[in-house]
Amino acid sequence: MDIQARQATADEITAFQNQGWVRLARLVDPAGVAELRERAEAHLAARPKAGATAVDQAFGQSRDIAERDAAFGALARSPAIAASAAAMLHGVAAVRVQVTNLLVKEPGEHGSTVFHQDFPWMPMDRSAMLTVWLALADVPADMGALRFYTGSHRHGLLGRSFVGAGDDQLSQHPWLKELELSPPLDLKAGDATVHHALTVHGAPANRREAARLSFTATYFDADALYTGAPYGQTDGLGLTVNRPFDHPRFPCLRP
Numbered sequence: 001m002d003i004q005a006r007q008a009t010a011d012e013i014t015a016f017q018n019q020g021w022v023r024l025a026r027l028v029d030p031a032g033v034a035e036l037r038e039r040a041e042a043h044l045a046a047r048p049k050a051g052a053t054a055v056d057q058a059f060g061q062s063r064d065i066a067e068r069d070a071a072f073g074a075l076a077r078s079p080a081i082a083a084s085a086a087a088m089l090h091g092v093a094a095v096r097v098q099v100t101n102l103l104v105k106e107p108g109e110h111g112s113t114v115f116h117q118d119f120p121w122m123p124m125d126r127s128a129m130l131t132v133w134l135a136l137a138d139v140p141a142d143m144g145a146l147r148f149y150t151g152s153h154r155h156g157l158l159g160r161s162f163v164g165a166g167d168d169q170l171s172q173h174p175w176l177k178e179l180e181l182s183p184p185l186d187l188k189a190g191d192a193t194v195h196h197a198l199t200v201h202g203a204p205a206n207r208r209e210a211a212r213l214s215f216t217a218t219y220f221d222a223d224a225l226y227t228g229a230p231y232g233q234t235d236g237l238g239l240t241v242n243r244p245f246d247h248p249r250f251p252c253l254r255p
């Protein structure tokens with residue numbers, strides 16, 4: 001099935017660059033989202049049993065879904081989304097897909113997602129990276145929609161979370177509360193949020209009866225170089241330190 005996505009507007013691109021996040025209403029057409037939701041439910045039902053890490057306690061996931069499902073693969077490589085990502089990451093000529101995921105936050109099973117940055121774990125030599133978070137079903141704010149500290153992407157690397165108890169960004173950097181916290185967002189199926197890898201973000205627990213379902217795709221500067229830092233996704237791939245990520249796992253998309 002051909003899943004149609006739209007390109008971000010100039011105003012949305014500017015909002016992302018200023019805020020570190022932006023909401024994209026109806027990024028994917030309703031018919032496409034319905035198809036994706038059915039596929040997602042099947043994949044998530046078959047996912048391995050979750051572990052006991054802090055991430056597992058926050059949400060369930062089915063990683064690298066674009067490599068296993070043609071519909072999600074086509075969406076991740078969408079020319080419109082790739083062009084939007086490159087434009088949002090100012091000065092970036094092309095992007096690579098870093099990872100794709102199906103995420104589920106089950107009521108009663110998963111708790112809140114602590115406030116964190118995505119980039120501190122990454123083995124790239126530059127932080128030009130963002131994640132598109134697509135709602136596969138309606139996600140009211142009390143179902144666990146993401147919230148963002150506006151402008152936090154301008155403060156650089158703030159350290160890792162999900163390492164130990166109480167290690168979230170707010171406990172490490174209480175001054176973050178001086179920044180504006182994005183309002184609770186009610187997302188319709190097909191709506192998306194996009195956030196920079198340095199933007200501090202988190203999500204409350206799901207207070208509804210239905211599961212929160214989303215698809216995420218992360219993109220980074222195609223010119224980024226591999227640092228060699230240990231990282232499960234890249235360990236053992238044969239990447240060369242100080243060379244680009246020229247590997248099928250990281251397809252290059254040029255607008």
